[in-house]
Amino acid sequence: MTLEVRLFPCLNDNYGFLVRDGATGTVAAVDTPDADAILAELERSGWGRLDLILNTHWHPDHTQGNAALKAATGCEIIGPEEARKAAPLDRVVKGGDTVLLGETPLEVTDAPGHTLGHIVYRSVADHLAFVGDVLFVLGCGRLFEGTPEQMWTSLQTLAAWPDETVIWCAHEYTASNARFTLSLDDRPEMQARADEIFAARERGEPTVPTTIASEKAFNPFLRAKDAAEFAARRAAKDSF
Numbered sequence: 001m002t003l004e005v006r007l008f009p010c011l012n013d014n015y016g017f018l019v020r021d022g023a024t025g026t027v028a029a030v031d032t033p034d035a036d037a038i039l040a041e042l043e044r045s046g047w048g049r050l051d052l053i054l055n056t057h058w059h060p061d062h063t064q065g066n067a068a069l070k071a072a073t074g075c076e077i078i079g080p081e082e083a084r085k086a087a088p089l090d091r092v093v094k095g096g097d098t099v100l101l102g103e104t105p106l107e108v109t110d111a112p113g114h115t116l117g118h119i120v121y122r123s124v125a126d127h128l129a130f131v132g133d134v135l136f137v138l139g140c141g142r143l144f145e146g147t148p149e150q151m152w153t154s155l156q157t158l159a160a161w162p163d164e165t166v167i168w169c170a171h172e173y174t175a176s177n178a179r180f181t182l183s184l185d186d187r188p189e190m191q192a193r194a195d196e197i198f199a200a201r202e203r204g205e206p207t208v209p210t211t212i213a214s215e216k217a218f219n220p221f222l223r224a225k226d227a228a229e230f231a232a233r234r235a236a237k238d239s240f
Contacts, residue, residue, distance in 0.1 A: 002104050003126045005168065007206060008041045010034040013172045014061055015208055017130060020047055021102025028052035028101050029075075030121070030130045031170060032065030032087075039072060052101065055079025055089070056132030057118040062170065063087035082117030095119065111158070113151025114141030120158070128166040128209075131158065136169045137197075137210045138177035140221045142238065148231035155230070159222050163213035174207035180240045181220050184233070193218050 006018040010033040017030040018041055027047050029038050031054070042050055050073040055063055057080065066077050066087035077083075077090045078099055093099060095110030099121065106121040111134045118141075122129035133141035134151075135158055143151055158167075178194040193214075197207055215222050224230040 010037045015170055021104045024102030026051045026102030028054050030054045031056055031062040033061045035065030035068035050075045053077045054121055055083045057115045058082040058086045060086050080117040080119045111154035113146035113154045116145045127164050130168045132170050137174040137207050138181045138219050139173055149227050152227040152230045161212050165212045166209045168209045175201045180237050184220050
């Protein structure tokens with residue numbers, strides 16, 4: 001594995017991520033919920049540099065640190081065109097593009113639904129992806145801009161990745177998602193999974209990352225049989 005990932009809490013329930021390419025020492029921040037928290041984690045890491053910001057979508061809790069981090073480090077800011085609505089951006093990328101983090105290629109995939117221009121970044125070689133607010137542990141993002149059909153298609157795209165793909169999602173929503181999932185799924189194995197989650201949160205431990213295999217087994221939005229069932233479940237979660 002060539003990439004090293006550091007996860008740390010930001011704001012109320014966001015996670016920040018610093019990612020380092022082992023071959024070159026190149027470092028990226030995936031989204032920028034809190035510039036001060038990111039700079040503090042960079043200091044703790046001992047990595048000594050921030051070369052890139054990789055934005056997934058435009059929402060302020062993912063972009064509001066862009067300007068301060070650029071000023072502090074001179075890093076290049078990369079993201080979807082929509083990020084310009086909220087923050088500075090140096091290079092626009094879209095689905096089908098590749099971003100090089102040192103010697104590690106990150107494939108960019110369009111994943112609309114939460115926002116219309118949401119993208120995700122995946123290292124195929126490292127079997128990991130940063131998915132912003134598309135897929136959560138036992139959940140998915142709210143449909144602020146896109147349609148249920150768009151989000152369903154985006155989730156199916158992610159579900160087609162190899163089962164071992166490690167998914168780094170941007171919020172700690174898992175306990176709430178588990179309670180909703182239990183309202184739909186009474187399998188003993190689902191209860192056991194929920195119990196693990198509740199215990200981890202009681203200990204103050206993160207439930208991120210997850211894997212595609214785990215989400216296919218337990219996530220009610222990936223387990224929906226079609227877009228219509230997905231839409232009904234998303235609407236039910238919104239009012240749960």
